[in-house]
Amino acid sequence: MADKRLVELENIVKTYRQADRNIEVLKGISLSIDSGEFIALQGPSGSGKSTLMHILGLLDRPSRGRYLLRQQDVSALSDNALSAIRNRTVGFIFQTFYLIPYVSAVENVMLPGLYSRTAARELRHRAEQILDQVGLGDRMHFRPSQLSGGQQQRVAMARALVNDPRLLLADEPTGQLDSQTSGEIMRLIAEIHEQGRTVVLVTHDDDIAGYARRRIRLSDGLITPN
Numbered sequence: 001m002a003d004k005r006l007v008e009l010e011n012i013v014k015t016y017r018q019a020d021r022n023i024e025v026l027k028g029i030s031l032s033i034d035s036g037e038f039i040a041l042q043g044p045s046g047s048g049k050s051t052l053m054h055i056l057g058l059l060d061r062p063s064r065g066r067y068l069l070r071q072q073d074v075s076a077l078s079d080n081a082l083s084a085i086r087n088r089t090v091g092f093i094f095q096t097f098y099l100i101p102y103v104s105a106v107e108n109v110m111l112p113g114l115y116s117r118t119a120a121r122e123l124r125h126r127a128e129q130i131l132d133q134v135g136l137g138d139r140m141h142f143r144p145s146q147l148s149g150g151q152q153q154r155v156a157m158a159r160a161l162v163n164d165p166r167l168l169l170a171d172e173p174t175g176q177l178d179s180q181t182s183g184e185i186m187r188l189i190a191e192i193h194e195q196g197r198t199v200v201l202v203t204h205d206d207d208i209a210g211y212a213r214r215r216i217r218l219s220d221g222l223i224t225p226n
Contacts, residue, residue, distance in 0.1 A: 004034045004035050004036075005032060005033075005034055005035070005068075005071070006033050006034060006035045006037075006069070006070060006166060006167060006198050007031070007032065007033035007056065007067075007068070007069060007167070008031075008032050008033075008066075008067075008068040008071075009029055009030055009031040009032075009055075009056075009065065009066075009067055009068075010030055010065055010066040010067075010068070011028050011029070011030055011064070011065040011066070012026055012028070012029040012030070012031075012052075012055060012062045012064070012065035012066075012067065013026055013027060013028055013029075013062060013063050013064040013065055014026040014048075014051050014055065014060070014062055014063050015063040024221060025048050025051045025221055026048045026051055026052060026055075026062070026221045027220070027221035027222050028065070028221075028222065029048075029052060029065070029221075029222070029223060030223075031216065031223065033198065033200065034198075035166065035198055036193075036196055036197075036198055037198055037199075037213060037214060038190075038193045038198075038199045038201070038211070038212045038213045038214070039199070039200045039201065039212055039213070039214045039215070039216060040201045040202075040203060040208075040209035040211075040212035040214070040215045040216070041053065041200060041201065041202045041203075041216050041218065042202075042203065042204065042206075042209055042215060042216070042217050042218070043217055043218035043219055043224075044204075044219065045204075046220075047218040047219050047220060047221070048218050048220075048221045048222075049202045049218055050171060050202065052218065053169055053171050053200070053202050055067065056090075056167070056169060056200060057086065057090050057092060057167075057169045058074060058082045058083075058085060058086040058090060059086070061075065061076075062075060069085065069089065070089070070166070072085075083115075087112060087115050087116065087163060088116065088163055088165070089165055089166050089167060090165050090166075090167045090168075090169060091112075091159075091160030091161055091163065091165035091167070091168045091169070092160055092168075092169050092170075092171070093153070093156055093157055093160050093168070093169070093170040093171070093173045093189075094156070094171050094172075094173070095171060095172040095173065095174075095175035095176055096176070097144070097149075097152045097153055097155070097156045098156065099144040099152055099155060099156065099159075100144075101143065101144050101145060102143065103143065104140065104141045104142060104143055105131060105136060105139060105140045105141070105142055105143075105144070105147065105155045105158075106124065106127050106128055106131060106140040106141065108144070108155055108156075108159055109127035109130060109131060109140075109155060109158045109159045109162050110123050110124060110127045110162065111159060112159060112160075112162055112163050113126070113127070113162050113163055116163060123162070126162060127140075127158065127162055128140055130158040130161050130162060131154075131155070131158050133158075134154040134155075134157055134158050134188060135154060135188075136151060136154050136155065136158070139151060148181075149176055149177055149181065150177055150181035150184060150185065153173065153174075153176075153177065153181075153185055154185070154188070157173075157185070157188060157189070157192075161192070165197075166197070166198060167197075167198050167200070168189075168192065168193075168197050168198065168199045168200070169199075169200050169202075170189060170199065170200070170201045170202065171202045172202055172203055172204070173185060173186075173189065173201070173203075174186065174203075174205070174208055182208065186208060186211050189201070189211065190211050199212075
């Protein structure tokens with residue numbers, strides 16, 4: 001069982017300083033995620049979903065509690081150590097695509113790999129393969145402005161996968177897309193999960209959450225019973 005456990009959160013608390021008082025956003029989150037799971041995080045605005053996602057993705061640190069990632073306590077690592085682990089372990093898909101407008105799709109996909117030791121030729125080949133897998137083999141040299149919203153999100157998905165991460169975090173990935181394109185993107189994410197990837201999805205949409213195998217609901221900084 002220990003080999004299956006990818007994430008273990010133990011009583012995670014996150015507090016922000018606002019003016020002259022502390023705001024507690026997460027109030028003691030304990031959560032286990034096994035390798036290969038597909039989880040949806042749901043809850044109203046302000047419930048702590050995005051804060052929890054940022055902690056899972058090593059973009060933020062808990063104020064208190066322990067975060068074990070692949071059995072390593074990452075709660076108090078240095079910024080450089082967190083960046084290295086994040087780059088090789090976690091992939092991100094956001095509601096806003098965050099593509100660089102003046103470079104091509106394939107160059108956007110290559111970006112996370114530039115911080116690894118992968119040779120440029122190998123990295124480009126990998127980026128082209130992944131773009132082909134997400135249905136953009138004929139668009140890889142287009143710039144973001146030449147692509148539709150759905151195609152831009154596919155580029156963002158390919159970028160998230162280029163370093164072969166164990167954990168894929170998707171924060172409202174269909175928030176800017178119409179219903180048909182949303183379905184196409186979610187079917188791709190489901191296929192990525194079926195290939196063995198662990199996926200954590202933040203969404204307010206019950207239909208989108210329906211693609212996940214397990215739902216976790218947050219309210220006022222706490223996990224609530226389903």
